Amino acid sequence: MVRLGSSKKTIAALLCISTVCVILILNSQLNASPRRRARYETRHTLSVPLTLNLSKNVTILRLPDANNRIHRYKLERIDEAEEDEDYWGDEEEEEKEKKMMNARESGEEKEPFMMAADEEEEDFGDRLNAGQMSNQTVERQPQPHIEPPTKSIGMQLRQQVIQARNITKEKNYLLQVSDPRYSRMIGKVLSKLPNDVRKDMTLNIRMVEARSRMDFLKLPANKQWEVILQVFASNGYEQRFPDVINIGVKKSGTNALGFFFPQHPQIVHSIGNEVHYFDWMYEKGLAYYKSRMGFAKSTQLIFEKTPRYFVTASAPKRILADLPTKPKFILCVRDPISRLISDFRHESELKLRREFKSNRLKYASRTGQFEGERLRQEIIGRFGHVNGSNELVDTSVYVKHYKNWLQYFPPESIMVVDQDKMEKDVYAQMKRLEEFLGLRPFFKPSMFYFDTAKNGICMREGHLPNRNCPAKSTPSVLPKAIIDPQTMAKLKEFYRPFNQEFSQLTGMSFSWAI
Structure with a gap:
């Protein structure tokens, strides 16, 4: 019995010792160096199942590290393959902001965007600067020059961050102001990183995660922007005011041009589909406008698209007075009556989307004749006369708005693109744009093809994966309005003198200007 009891005690002691050893081993793994911990957390928390790619709310950002290992980051879904939803989301947000602007002008609501940045959280760049300052010593006698040892990758990265921080010390809207669009803008930037920025961005994100012990996308948006700005600045990129602006006209092929044109390696699109600064967001100031521009090198041009600028009477005056650069402009036009019908359909669907969301049964019974009567x-x-003051009708009076722009900018600074010619030969219009802006030749006829499934022109060498065709700006859930012959005759008679004058003023021939 004594021997048996001692045996039980021995076994119990061994079990206790082994349990303690296991706990110590696990604790040592969890308390490893920040870099090892970062690698563990990256594999454990960020290596999410591939099935998340199919989710409507989540997309996966894949970034390679220094050793070309792929790390996956969860982002809010950015529907590049179905950009119609993204487009509608942008437009709904713009409508909300427009309503809030009107409310502020009437004194009913205060500006919700101008909130101070969170100053309680410790700043990563400041900690680096403080760390270097603590290592400084008092002055000493000059010492013989000794070749310094090769710097480690970590030290090079830290110095790179500090240098970039000095570049971004100037007042930046993204760092000073909290904007409700931050999460969408950050997602758009990270999903379209240039190849020469991807590795540096990944290294900086991992280093910030290791220090903060938080997922990068869970940090305050201002802190995320600080890292993004530093990495871009250290690689020679900056946000500048636009060099070329697509000013309109709405529903005249601006969305297709905004897809094909930025495929050129010297063109950088603004962050988001449309900025609406010189019409709806002018009160936010130039710092806000600059923050919405893409990141470009000195050899690249920044491109912005807002079709409402063309019909906003104050837009050309504001651009001339505010922008330090002299941008060039692209003006897309279309048969005025076809544009009017398309615009009516677009606005009707946008209104229905707000009212009924995705419940299409509410308006599935509408016919083309019904829509034509509404129009x-x-x-x-x-x-019985055409109402020229109606916004749909007035937008198609191109010559009226074109004359307003000519009061501030010479005609040689505005390139007019006819949608009919764009649909027949996209390549020819892209070459015109290259010559207009002095870009190096890039586009080739073989890049473009007609996609029968999409029923439109697409591009074989698109820079976005699995997306070679322009997204629809209108989902087309409503039928196209069918106008009766009498109303059509009145519209043709109304637009005829305006179309002819516009043709003479631009020196271009249009099939609809007869």
Whole structure:
């Protein structure tokens, strides 16, 4: 019995010792160096299942590290393959901001965006600067020059961050102000990183995660922007005011041009589909406008697209007065009546989307004749004449708005693109743009093809994976309005003199200007 009891005690002691050893081993793994811990957390928390790629709310950002190992980061879904949803989301947010602007002008609501940045959280760049200052010593006698040892990758990275921080010390809207669009903008930037920025961005993100012990995308948006700005600045990129602006006209092929044109390696698109600074967001100031521009090198041009600028009477005056650069402009036009019908459909669907969301049963029974009658009632006055003050009608009076722009900018600074010619030969219009802006030749006829499934022109060598075709700016859930012959005749008669004058003023021939 004594021997048996001692045996039980021995076994119990061994079990206790082994349990303690296991706990110590696990604790040592968890308390490893920040870099090892970062690698563990990256594999453990960021290596999410590939099935998340199919989610409507989540997309996966894949970034290679210094050893070309792929790390996956969860981001909010950015539907590049179905950009119609992204487009509608942008437009709905713009409508909300427009309403809030009107409310602020009437004194009913205060500006919700101008909130101070969170100053309680410790700044990563400041900690690096403080760390270097603590290592400084008092002055000493000059010492013989000794070749310094080769710097470690970590030290090079830290110095790179400090140098980049000095570049971004100037007042930056992204660092000073909290904006409700931050998460979407950050997602757009990270999903379209240039090849020469990807590795540096990954290294900096991992280093910040190791120090903060937080997922990068869970940090305050201002802190995320600080890292993004530093990495871009250290690689020679900057946000500048636009060099070329697509000013309109709405529903005249601006979305297709905004897809094909930025495929050129010297063109950088603004962050987001449309900026709307000189029409809706002007009160936010130039710092906000600059923050919405893409990151470009000195050899690249920044491109911005907002079709409402063309019909905003104050837009050309504001651009001339505010922008230090002299941008060039692209003006897309279309058959005025076809543009009017398309615009009516677009606005009707946007209104229905707000009212009924995705419940299409509410308006599935509408016909083209029904929509045509609705359009007729909106644009024809009670005396039977075309209502020229109607916004849909007025937007298609190109010559009126074109003359307003010519008061501030010479005609040689505005390139007019006819949508009919764009659809027939995209390559020819892209070559015109290259010559207009002095870009090096890039586009080739073999790049473009007609996609029968999309029923439109697409591009074989698109820079976005699995997306070679422009997204629809209107989902087309409503039928196209069918206008009765009498109303069509009135519209043709109304637009004829304006179309002819616009043709003479631009020196271009249009099939609809007869």
